[in-house]
Amino acid sequence: MLNLVIVAVLNKSIGVFYKLSNKTILPDLFAPVNIQIVNGYQTQIRQLAIVSATMLVTMALLWVTPATLILIMGIAFLVSAGLDWQFRTRSNLSSDSVVTVKLDRHRSWPTWSLLYAVLGYLVDATIAVAVPWLVVSKLHSHWPLSWFLTANATGILLAPLLLKRWSKQSLLTLTAFTGGCLLLMWPTFASLMITMFLIGALRGQINISFFTTIQQIPTNNRNILMTGVLTVIDTTTVIGSLLAPRLILMLGSWTLPLLGGGILLFCLTRLIILLNNQKQSSSDIDENC
Secondary structure, eight states, rough: HHHHHHHHHHHHHHHHHHHHHHHHHHHHHHHHHHHHHHHHHHHHHHHHHHHHHHHHHHHTTTTTHHHHHHHHHHHHHHHHHHHHHHHHHHHHHTTTTTTOOOOOTTOOOHHHHHHHHHHHHHHHHHHHHHHHHHHTSSSSOHHHHHHHHHHHHHHHHHHHHHHHHTTTHHHHHHHHHHHHHHOOOSSSSSHHHHHHHHHHHHHHHHHHHHHHHHSSSOOHHHHHHHHHHHHHHHHHHHHHHHHHHHHHHHHHHGGHHHHHHHHHHHHHHHHHHHHHHHHHHHHHHHOOO
């Protein structure tokens, strides 16, 4: 049991450090107009890597013990960490000769963008617990879960293409659509299959848009900024994972639809406030004229 806890903590720590390193260095390597494209490519590569790694690890366990496999993965991590350090060293050396363009420092902190991201990761954590429970307790089977996860992964892979086509969709709109999909997540094969695909596509677009927004914020210490963002996100994931089983015990199959209804109500309220502020600003301009 202790070994499993240690491996889980190390695995999560490695993931956090890699995400922090990756999201911090991107603004130094690419122009602001290209960051969203790069984030889209990374989303696709990451999803393919997850699927491929799952298949490879499953096949490897047929021939090697879990301890041996963990040792191999640890060595691979050390090698990749060394390559990352060399890359960062070269990047820092070459950055001295690069002319940087400073963005507008009066740009406000995207509080609402972070709030939409928090709602999204809360959805992810709840789905990770609720969908397997629905498959086992309501559909009385195990094999549909593989189809649902495949549909979700397919949606994430298509997210960059959809975002490129509908690039004007705001985080508010994407979050509202996510809440609408949760309203339709009832314990039937067709419903879960379609909504898992749609949520994968929507969540992929939200993550790309969110991190692109954060990476374009002018700051003197991007590492501290990204550390704070990842701390909020990971804390939300932990809270969601802890609350999801309790919600399922109380609400049963209504958990996801009620969560979706709450998110949709929040987004509609936010939209009404924005429209009222816009009308008020327009009326003030007319009076001044």
